Amino acid sequence: MHTLAFLDPGHFHAALTLRERNPSVNDEIMVYAPPGRELDDFLGLVDAFNKRAERPTGWRATVRAGERSLERLLDERRGDAVVLAGRNDRKMALARRLHDAGFAVLADKPWIVRPDAVSDVRHVLSGGAVAVEIMTGRHEITSIIAERLVADRDVFGEFEVDHVGGPEGRGDAPDMAPHTPQRSEHAGVAGRAPRPPLARTGTAGPAIRLTSIHHLEKVVNGAPLRRPPWYFDLRVQGDGLADIPTHLVAQAQRLLASRGRPTDRDLELVAARRWATPVPRALFHRVTGLDAFPVELRDHVDGDTLAYFSNAELSFRLRGVSVVVATRWDLTEPPGGGDAHSAVVRGTRSQLRIEQGPETGFRRRLFVEPRRDLSGVGAALSHALATWPAALSGISAVATPDGFELAIPDRLRTGHENHFPLVLDEFIRTIDGGAWPDDRAADTLAKYELLARAARRA
Known part of the structure; x- marks a missing residue:
């Protein structure tokens, strides 16, 4: 013991x-x-x-x-x-x-x-x-399933080879910066860096793109979460590059590791940037219980607003596979909702897509979208599901306009x-x-x- x-x-x-x-x-x-x-x-x-x-x-x-x-x-x-x-x-x-x-x-x-x-x-x-x-991501069911699908060459194929570049590039990178009303309303926040263009990739995008949105004001175990004031001090908590990317980079490593590739080497940084979420004093009070911003945060405070540099985007190559990860912190958890997550993993036979957000009822959904040979990928997917261990029994493939969605039993969705x-x-x-x-x-x-x-x- x-x-x-x-x-x-x-x-x-x-x-x-x-x-x-x-x-x-x-x-x-x-x-x-x-x-x-x-x-x-x-x-x-x-x-x-x-x-x-x-x-x-x-x-x-x-x-x-x-x-x-x-x-x-x-x-x-x-x-x-x-x-x-x-x-x-x-x-x-x-x-x-x-x-x-x-x-x-x-x-x-x-x-x-x-x-x-x-x-x-x-x-x-x-x-x-x-x-x-x-x-915790090692135990999330859609991530576990995605790793198995990437390992199956008949379903996924090989990782797409594509260019991943810096801010001067072009591509389909989603805007992870705060929504336009926030940008215009708080454009003069002290200490806020100018927002450069996002790191871009080739026309089709990177082989792996992972994004997540979290909330400063949220509920944990059925009660409002209270955060310590130091959580908003970058010297103590760390900025956007220090925090959530730890999960997203690890997720990319696990996806490649499922193909038997060592993922402790050949990590090449391409581009990195961060930007701020404007935090009103009223929300800071609700989350921390303090009436005013501590003096330690004054360099990032303008009036009643704190510039909290919690957002980041990072592009890199892992064993030659292009990866872009991006994370953003919004203010308040939406009613009945929670964190949002998106993953796109591009293979030569199919694309895997995980979505969690308002459009999915904040429930993670996993899609397999064949890029060619719909019937062949469908047959390979059915064969894979039939051979998975008993712990993953009950997962089925449901046809969609773009391919298949994996229906996951509630008993596997542990939260x-x-x-x-x-x-x-x-x-x-x-x-x-x-x-x-x-x-x-x-x-x-x-x-x-x-x-x-x-x-x-x-």
């Missing part, structure tokens, strides 16, 4: 790892953090899991509240694995201290907010105690918040398995080396 310790759990992802019980983890958890709202919010969410009507958990938190959290954790050693999900500016320095002391570490993304911190990433992934990144306990379980099994570092370590290091280069360029 393993005992988990939580060190300064300032981000709600820390608590989400405890959303379900784990048979290999003791119910008693250790928590080391200074007293205050961040600690209270963490304990409140864990308590909500314990008290829910269905599948209640039984976590018992032993709290060591006070300053010098790391030193007290190292002195007491009341656990063998540590979860880190809080301030990003010191995350990898903490991970390195824990790693060198023999603790296994499960750390939320992003691991770096400054390019020079990549040396700490390299250190903790070089061997010794296990160090794993919280990557984003439910992926965090799966990440924890995978982490525990990695500790028990003894084979470390593995391919994930090499891929994680390659990803952060790419993002460090992007940060320097942007």
